Amino acid sequence: MGAQKKGGGGARVSEDAEEQSHQRLQAILLADSFATKFRPVTLERPKVLLPIVNVPMIDYTLAWLEYAGIEEVFVFCCAHSIQIIEYLEKSEWYSHPNLVVRTIESHKSISAGDALRYMYEQQTETSQIQGDFVLVSGDTVSNMPLADLIQEHRERKKKDEKAIMTMVIKQSKSSSLTHQSRLGTDQLFIAVDPLTKQLLHYEEDKIDHPRGSVCLDKSLLESNPSVLVCNDMQDCYIDICSPEVLSLFEDNFDYQHLRRHFVKGVLVDDIMGYKIFTHEIHSSYAARIDNFRSYDTVSKDIIQRWTFPYVPDINFSGNRPLKLGRQGIYRACDVIQSRSADVGASSVIGYGTKIGDGDKILNSVIGNGCSIGSNVVIEGSYIWNNVTIEDGCEIRNAIVSDGVKIRAGAVLQPGVVLSFNVVVGRDFVVPAYSKVSLLQQPTTEDSDEELEYADSSSRTADHLSGLNLQMESKASELGPDGAGYIWEVCEGAHDEEWKHSVAPIPEDKLAEITQAIDDDDTDDESVVPTSGELKSDADSINTDMNDPNDDYYDFEKEVEGTVLRAVEENIKVDLVTLEINGLRLSYNMESADCAGATFYSMMKLAVDTPHNSASELYKNAASIITKWKELLGFYVKKIDEQIEVIMKFEEMCQESPKELGPLFTQILHLLYDKDVLQEDAILRWAEEKAGADEADKVYLKQCETFIQWLKEASEEEDEDDEDEEEDD
Structure with missing residues (x-):
């Protein structure tokens, strides 16, 4: 679908305004991450169905869209599409009175660009993007309002037909240098026009530049009297798009990634002249779960109620609410807990879970139907559903998937991720940052684009053969009575594991970042600051300073x-x-x-x-x-x-x-x-x-x-x- 036709005359303008006022508010939800950061877990279950504080990620996204006034959502499914469709069919979303949920399936799409191209090609009378739409990923947690933002985008489009997209940004709770401490994402540099909020420069990584600097094209300063450069913004990956966005993907097959390819491509394209604008939110919450560290961060934000009304004690999307007690502890009504067990602040205990004598659970989320033995220590960890943990185990800053069994005396060191149904043997110590699965590691490494095109009708090895995986019923890398394979860290990626882990930042890395901050504190007149407003000499005389x-x-x-x-x-x-x-x-x-x-x-x-x-x-x-x-x-x-x-x-x-x-x-x-x-x-x-x-x-x-x-x-x-x- 291309650009909307231009009309002539006052009558036509009136008709366009009336049509727009009755236009259904629509959204495209990408139910595939198109990344491999959640492996090995996502080889068996799609990322949007992974639980965050005991609720599937996609429920947070759909609940927010419905609350924000969206009336129709197209859920685009790629990997494990059958699992997603079956989940939605069994949920309340298909019968929701205020939100129409439609699924679109494509096994050949291996990037966000492919998905949007497919959406453009499949436009029909029954499945059609009628006008401006919200583009969001199914791993987004937010409570921001959308109606005013959509209207702002439409008003801007009336004045400037080249304004095709509005990106939502938010000031980070930490500086760019310490962003890994919260979301584990790359450093982001953006430049905008401080008056119009037009995006002029977008750069996700600063590897090629000296610390504390960013390279801007001279033409930006020549054509814009003022440029605001920011390195403390978080990209929320929430976009308000005009229909032209879909047609641009159709015309440019090299657009694969939404930011690295599409956004940067639009910014440097002088021929079409399309423009992208930014909208900064302040009091609302918005974050995308991009890796295990942001999974940890967003989980804690939910528990601390930054995401209200999407918190554990509120019934949204048919999920059973938990009871909020003292010290921010959420507990299901049927939890069986020993009197000698200690459940600390900011913890969540799901339905049907049993907690044994002398257990210590601190800053952790425990799922439904779990059985925890005696004298178990669980700290800063995420235990999903139907997990069995025997006596004397120690689990710190780890993720444990459904059906896992951890035998007596076993230890999970910080950063461990156990995929589905793994068995950790008695007294076995799983090394820090290990990723463990019943599936063997792929023999060939994929790129950062999602290549999990498994037929998700089943989770058996037959449907994963395309990834050169094998499954054995008695894998013994976790002790004689264990079952599972410990994946090897990819060559060159070992030093990066800490960035994307739920484990605290290692002391040596902490020292490096702290030193970087100290270095940035020193004045260097040869480097342009990466946060602040750059003005031409003519405009710098009458500069209004912000109130300190x-x-x-x-x-x-x-x-x-x-x-x-x-x-x-x-x-x-x-x-x-x-x-x-x-x-x-x-x-x-x-x-x-x-x-x-x-x-x-x-x-x-x-x-x-x-x-x-x-x-x-x-x-x-x-x-x-x-x-x-x-x-x-x-x-x-x-x-x-x-x-x-x-x-x-x-x-x-x-x-x-x-x-x-x-x-x-x-x-x-x-x-x-x-x-x-x-x-x-x-x-x-x-x-x-x-x-x-x-x-x-x-x-x-x-x-x-x-x-x-x-x-x-x-x-x-x-x-x-x-x-x-x-x-x-």
Whole structure:
């Protein structure tokens, strides 16, 4: 289907407007990842049917589309198409009153480009994209509204017929340098026109450029008076498309990947002149599950309710809701749990699951119908359905698929992925980052494009023969009583395993990234910053600067979310520091800003923790400061940074004089005792306050006794030093 015909005359314009107002809101959902990052699991089950917090991924996407007002969805199925179609037929989606779900099947499509070409070729009266549509992957979790965005796209198209696509972007919760710590994706550089939001440059990888720089075509600066360059944006892979997009895929067979080929191709095509625009979301949630690390991140975001209303205790798309208890623990009503078992914060326990004596489950998701023996430790892991774990096992930061059996005493080291029905032998230790399957590893490696064209009517080896796979009933690479093959890491990919894993970033890699951040902190006039607005000399005179207070507020809220997540999940201080450093770079903040925001987040957490008196509030604050003083200490190495903490606390007390005000001296003394604040910083703050108005001396007067004690101690120390010098 090509571009819509142009009409002439006022009557025709009116007809077009009326037709558009009655146009059914449509979406194309790609139910194939066209990537191999979830192997070996996706050799047996399509990615969109894999559970995320015990609900298939595709249900999150469909529920959001229906909620956002989409009326018709074309689900495009490639690999394992029969499994997807059968699932949808048995679900409530086929009979949903507000959403028409149609499936389109193609076994020959091995890329997103192939899929969209096939969609264009198959246009019929009963299966037709009528106008603008939403293009999304079936591994997307979002709660953003779409109606206004679609209308924005249509209004732009009326003014400029070359505006064929609007991409949704969102500022990352971490900087580009630390993006691996959340989503495991490549670094993204984009350039946009700050006024029109037109996309001018898109680059997913920066391998060929020195750190901290990006190459832009000179013509961009010549033809655009202002260019905004960003390296802190996340591509949500949610696109509003005009029908011309489908026809462009039909005309360009080299368009395979949506971003690397299509978007970059449109940007450099001067002949057709088509344009792509961006739409940045702020308060809504949107993320794509691209790899195991983003699987982990999005799961945690769901548990922490960033994705509301798509959370475990809400019944959406026919899924049975769980009950939300204290500490963010979600539990099914029929769970059998031993009294001696400990289920920690931010965990999910599914229906029909049994938890044995002495078990410790922390920051993990347990599926339905699982049986967990005694004295089992499960931390930061995802156990899917009908899994059996015998006594004394230890599982940390791993993914365990349906039907797996882990025999007594076995250990799964961080980063392990067990595919369906694998058996881990007694006392066997599965090495870190291992991928294990009953299917042998393909003898030839595929590209990064999806090549899983199995006939998904069955999961037997016969239907996987096209991938040179074999299956044996008694594979013994997991011990004498085990069953499964440990796949070898592809040559050259071993160093990259940590990027896409649910396991925490290794210490050596963490050190490398931290060093990179330190290197980027040094000024280098020869390198153009990768975030900021580039202007021509003529336009740079009348530049309106953004309100720095707005930036700091956003920065402070991001730090608050990071600290809260760290406390709930008991994340290592090094990793939290990495996240905050990333935010510091994204918002162009100083170390003192990080100190103030971090302390604010800690004190706000203390206030938000239930308490009935000032003494209980002090205990909350003391507990948090004691546990996380190392994090705060990272940003208060200088006197000015310590003074920033005191001023931030003073500001909080002024905003909450009845609750925090009476505790000013006590908490200031605590920070001194814990070596967070030095006496020089406190005394300097007191000296600066001494010249302030009386109204601003409330908290200085409150801690006069403490200040005087510090002064006397400092004088005594000076006298002792003088005596020692005289003795010498």
